[in-house]
Amino acid sequence: MTAETLANPLRTGMRVQRTPEACAVVVFGATGDLTARKLVPALYNLARLRMLPGGFSVVGFARRDWSDEQFRAVMKEAVAKFSRAPLQEEIWDSFARGLHYVSGTFDDAGAYFRLGQRLLAQDAAHGAGGNRLFYLATPPDSYATIAHHLGTAELARGTKTGGWVRLVVEKPYGRDLASARELDRDVGTVFRERQIYRIDHYLGKETVQNILVFRFGNGIFEPIWNRRYVDNVQVSVGETVGVEGRGGYYEQAGALRDMVQNHLLQVLSLVAMEPVASFTGDAVRDEKAKVFHAVTPIEDIGRDTVRAQYALGAILGESVPGYRDEEGVDPRSNIETFTAMKLQIENWRWADVPFYLRVGKRLPKRATEVAITFKTPPLQLFRQMGGGDTPTPNLLVLRIQPDEGISLRFGAKVPGTRSDVRPVNMDFRYGTSFGADPPEAYERLLLDAIIGDSTLFTRWDSVEAAWELLTPVLDAWGNGERPLEFYDAGSWGPDGARELVEQDGREWHRM
Amino acid sequence: MAQDVAPALERLLDQFMPVEPRDIEAAFDRIWQDASSGAYDTSSVRLRVSNFIVWGGETEASDRFDHVMESLAQRHPCRAILAVTATETGPLRSAISAHCWRTALGGRHICSEEILLQGRPGGEREVASVVLALVVSELPVHLWLVGEPDPRRRLPEELLELADRLYVDSAAGAVTPVALRTIAGALDETETALVDLAWERTNAWRELAAQFFDSGTSASQLDRLTQIEIAGGAGQISSAALLMAGWLASSLDLSPASVAAANTLVEATCYDGTRGVQIRITPSPAGMELERVALTTGDAEFTIALHADSAHMHVRSDWHAEPVHRTVSREPDSDAFVVTAAIEDTSAPDTYGGALRTALGLLDA
Numbered sequence: 071m072t073a074e075t076l077a078n079p080l081r082t083g084m085r086v087q088r089t090p091e092a093c094a095v096v097v098f099g100a101t102g103d104l105t106a107r108k109l110v111p112a113l114y115n116l117a118r119l120r121m122l123p124g125g126f127s128v129v130g131f132a133r134r135d136w137s138d139e140q141f142r143a144v145m146k147e148a149v150a151k152f153s154r155a156p157l158q159e160e161i162w163d164s165f166a167r168g169l170h171y172v173s174g175t176f177d178d179a180g181a182y183f184r185l186g187q188r189l190l191a192q193d194a195a196h197g198a199g200g201n202r203l204f205y206l207a208t209p210p211d212s213y214a215t216i217a218h219h220l221g222t223a224e225l226a227r228g229t230k231t232g233g234w235v236r237l238v239v240e241k242p243y244g245r246d247l248a249s250a251r252e253l254d255r256d257v258g259t260v261f262r263e264r265q266i267y268r269i270d271h272y273l274g275k276e277t278v279q280n281i282l283v284f285r286f287g288n289g290i291f292e293p294i295w296n297r298r299y300v301d302n303v304q305v306s307v308g309e310t311v312g313v314e315g316r317g318g319y320y321e322q323a324g325a326l327r328d329m330v331q332n333h334l335l336q337v338l339s340l341v342a343m344e345p346v347a348s349f350t351g352d353a354v355r356d357e358k359a360k361v362f363h364a365v366t367p368i369e370d371i372g373r374d375t376v377r378a379q380y381a382l383g384a385i386l387g388e389s390v391p392g393y394r395d396e397e398g399v400d401p402r403s404n405i406e407t408f409t410a411m412k413l414q415i416e417n418w419r420w421a422d423v424p425f426y427l428r429v430g431k432r433l434p435k436r437a438t439e440v441a442i443t444f445k446t447p448p449l450q451l452f453r454q455m456g457g458g459d460t461p462t463p464n465l466l467v468l469r470i471q472p473d474e475g476i477s478l479r480f481g482a483k484v485p486g487t488r489s490d491v492r493p494v495n496m497d498f499r500y501g502t503s504f505g506a507d508p509p510e511a512y513e514r515l516l517l518d519a520i521i522g523d524s525t526l527f528t529r530w531d532s533v534e535a536a537w538e539l540l541t542p543v544l545d546a547w548g549n550g551e552r553p554l555e556f557y558d559a560g561s562w563g564p565d566g567a568r569e570l571v572e573q574d575g576r577e578w579h580r581m
Numbered sequence: 582m583a584q585d586v587a588p589a590l591e592r593l594l595d596q597f598m599p600v601e602p603r604d605i606e607a608a609f610d611r612i613w614q615d616a617s618s619g620a621y622d623t624s625s626v627r628l629r630v631s632n633f634i635v636w637g638g639e640t641e642a643s644d645r646f647d648h649v650m651e652s653l654a655q656r657h658p659c660r661a662i663l664a665v666t667a668t669e670t671g672p673l674r675s676a677i678s679a680h681c682w683r684t685a686l687g688g689r690h691i692c693s694e695e696i697l698l699q700g701r702p703g704g705e706r707e708v709a710s711v712v713l714a715l716v717v718s719e720l721p722v723h724l725w726l727v728g729e730p731d732p733r734r735r736l737p738e739e740l741l742e743l744a745d746r747l748y749v750d751s752a753a754g755a756v757t758p759v760a761l762r763t764i765a766g767a768l769d770e771t772e773t774a775l776v777d778l779a780w781e782r783t784n785a786w787r788e789l790a791a792q793f794f795d796s797g798t799s800a801s802q803l804d805r806l807t808q809i810e811i812a813g814g815a816g817q818i819s820s821a822a823l824l825m826a827g828w829l830a831s832s833l834d835l836s837p838a839s840v841a842a843a844n845t846l847v848e849a850t851c852y853d854g855t856r857g858v859q860i861r862i863t864p865s866p867a868g869m870e871l872e873r874v875a876l877t878t879g880d881a882e883f884t885i886a887l888h889a890d891s892a893h894m895h896v897r898s899d900w901h902a903e904p905v906h907r908t909v910s911r912e913p914d915s916d917a918f919v920v921t922a923a924i925e926d927t928s929a930p931d932t933y934g935g936a937l938r939t940a941l942g943l944l945d946a
Binding site: 077078079080081082083084089090091117118119123124125158160161163165167168194195196197199232 | 785787788789790791793794797799800829832833834888890892896898900901902906907908928929931932
């Protein structure tokens, strides 16, 4: 909530509302897939739910020579297809009046001038107060060019009317440490860090946010959330899909850049961070950054990382090709579609507790989970009484998708005269407990960016720390320190992944 | 959300049974066991986040209970108790049922345990004693008093003490001013948090009105407010219209001074020490509980109006070079939606108290 909102006497006593001030959202790459699938449907839903104020507008910026009407027509089709709620004509008509389009290439200075004029005209007409959110839904190699031209056109700083300017940047933010620093330097010459919102849509997911609620909104988990009670933590992302026509992109990225550098490390930081004094942007991001800085560099990359690529196999009863046979992929490609690694966080809370990360395409199941395995009791009281030789440790699983929920495994006595102990699962599912339809991640994140709440966005120091950790891995892989393995599509990954945890006497949590 | 969940709820019905809490609990245990026996894994959870008690006359309360549970059970897994008195009934009797999600793989997830308690007229204390035995301990108790909003007259004392939040509806009173005064009396004398469903139905209107003045520049328009016009109510002014006016006036520290009030027209001049603001409230020409709210300042007008289809609202500010108008969705004002929203509403009760008392001030000639 902004300071201006607090000054409104009609807000007194209302439950906290997240209605932003009037502003213009300028989407670069407005004719692209992200705009149609995610951004405009998300904004439409926010408008439908009364979360966007009067005077709100969207300006699409792209190369195609479209008019406002053409842009509106294409976006209407997109909303009808991709919105989580059906398109309502009355609301669409009202929303569409605020949709505009400016045609231009990203390096055309004249187009930015026209954009500026358009925004000024809208401010005058609708009282948007000079507030602008620039959203870069473009390939990353355009970020620096767009930022430069926004600066040259004097669109990167607040207007004389006191309006704010923010820049939303999609991942990936660089390909490695050097390119990320270069990008940060280029964007940073035009925008200040507090204006930059690096989006990671994982952080907009309800269940990712619930990690913090679960940890800090309950009194019973935090006391055992440490090295004394936790044996190991696993963050796993399984995808059944392959590269889905994005072979060209994936050839440049791979699983490490595409998933680990952002999503998995962000989830890890939420699991591992210390409590915050307040749930505000920098308080949370400070603690996350501390986690990144406490992760020790991987010393033995050959031993503690795994890289693999899927080969021909079967998923859900259907034969699927190997990665090298996918469209847009080099037949001799060495890009990893699966990676796993072991990380250590050297701080008071987590010293000696391994954090295992794994992510892969063409795995048997689509699932994202955090599994926290607790240590077994110090004394196996029930072994002598028929309780089994190997006690099953308590396991807490935070399921992020698709079947969002939390389950806790514990031992219970089997009814009878013997003391047989069996593991049982206490399982909480969001879908069956709170039937409400959660907002799309982009709705939450767009609203936060417009309001100016940066809590769920990634700060530069975290991005830099993540690259500092992973760039040596990329380099070592490039030098052949960890040869590429292959796994059958539809399997749980290569042998190396199993060996990664088995060498520590552990096993992967079964997703 | 969860992929294996079918979109619809399923209702499991059981038979009438003797009023014995132990038997009722055992019957629920059976339902839970049956539900989990078809599940695809060994997981089980008995999730209940609250007790929800509905109290009222049989016909009206039963129908509204069924309707509300279909929505409430989805968002608030709960134990729900419908406690009614019925002339046809002999001894106190009960029946149980449950709502559950049917999963694609054959399992069920119970999301509400429902108990019907039927007592004879005059047997309210008897019914209340069973309610006390059946509530799940350590969970909040939401008590909805269906019908006339007079908790002190209609509810046994022990139920009133049991409830963490009591839901009434000032729109359910035959005469609006009487209903509002009754609630104001209860508000003063009852420690239980009291929620007026008519107030909940003004939520979207209040939110939209506040949005006009969220920015620094627009907030200053409130200092130049000269007139508030509200239309709401079928035939007579609705409690929602009065509460809306009361909320605007109390939030802006406006005290009613000169008042002319009747069932079909309230005209008042309110002051905050220096300026006077005219307030005019009339019934809705279309018979809607709230149809239009207009705020006029020296150089601007801000209006919220219900669309003819009642599913949308038009929001317009006429202040800048061009009028800014938009259309937004409006939540249904059904019991199911309003009660569910009221349970989730954590706004300060003081705001309602201030709005109610100022609304009553607008009625006092």
